[in-house]
Amino acid sequence: EVQLVESGGSLVQPGGSLKLSCVASGYTFSNYWMDWVRQTPGKSLEWIGEINTDGSKTNYAPSIKDRFTISRDNAKSTLYLQMSNVKSDDTAIYYCTLLRWFAYWGQGTLVTVSS
Amino acid sequence: DIQMTQSPASLSASLGETVSIECLASEDIYNNLAWYQQKPGKSPQLLIYYASSLQDGVPSRFSGSGSGTQYSLKINSLESEDAATYFCLQDSEYPPTFGGGTKLELK
Numbered sequence: 001e002v003q004l005v006e007s008g009g010s011l012v013q014p015g016g017s018l019k020l021s022c023v024a025s026g027y028t029f030s031n032y033w034m035d036w037v038r039q040t041p042g043k044s045l046e047w048i049g050e051i052n053t054d055g056s057k058t059n060y061a062p063s064i065k066d067r068f069t070i071s072r073d074n075a076k077s078t079l080y081l082q083m084s085n086v087k088s089d090d091t092a093i094y095y096c097t098l099l100r101w102f103a104y105w106g107q108g109t110l111v112t113v114s115s
Numbered sequence: 116d117i118q119m120t121q122s123p124a125s126l127s128a129s130l131g132e133t134v135s136i137e138c139l140a141s142e143d144i145y146n147n148l149a150w151y152q153q154k155p156g157k158s159p160q161l162l163i164y165y166a167s168s169l170q171d172g173v174p175s176r177f178s179g180s181g182s183g184t185q186y187s188l189k190i191n192s193l194e195s196e197d198a199a200t201y202f203c204l205q206d207s208e209y210p211p212t213f214g215g216g217t218k219l220e221l222k
Contacts, residue, residue, distance in 0.1 A: 107158060
């Protein structure tokens, strides 16, 4: 059974940094691209970006580019989202997802940006 | 970015009724559309992909249709467990974009 478990969400001040993790199990992690998607308090969903199987290629939403970095450690079956220079608009639940159409989602981790 | 306009924002229906939710894309997305169901406190769950293909395990009372820029999700014979928020997604072009959601309430 595919499982995706996010962690690392917390309260962070504007301008600060945070690193989220997503541990995958139940499938061969290194064979699949992975994505991050977030959901704002108003419930809007936004795609953040994706990473290829070996971590050599990433794509990001224009609104995110240059502030967030997606990476992965295939030996640990773990996906990461490094967030920097965060803003109040980054307050959201962050999900890691698997497969086209985001067929699998984790339970999400909450990031709150506030002073 | 392709804009996805979803309607209605909310609707109320009775058990056993049939409802439809619409998504209008700002340009042709060539059936590259998915529908999700999200219940409070849970992650979105994939219902439909490629506009009309039913995801494994999803009840057959859910169906999708449409083409070009106009797509719809139909739920037949509403059951209490269908109370949720529904979202559409286009992944025809980067970045993938979601509709604003439709909250379905059961009377």
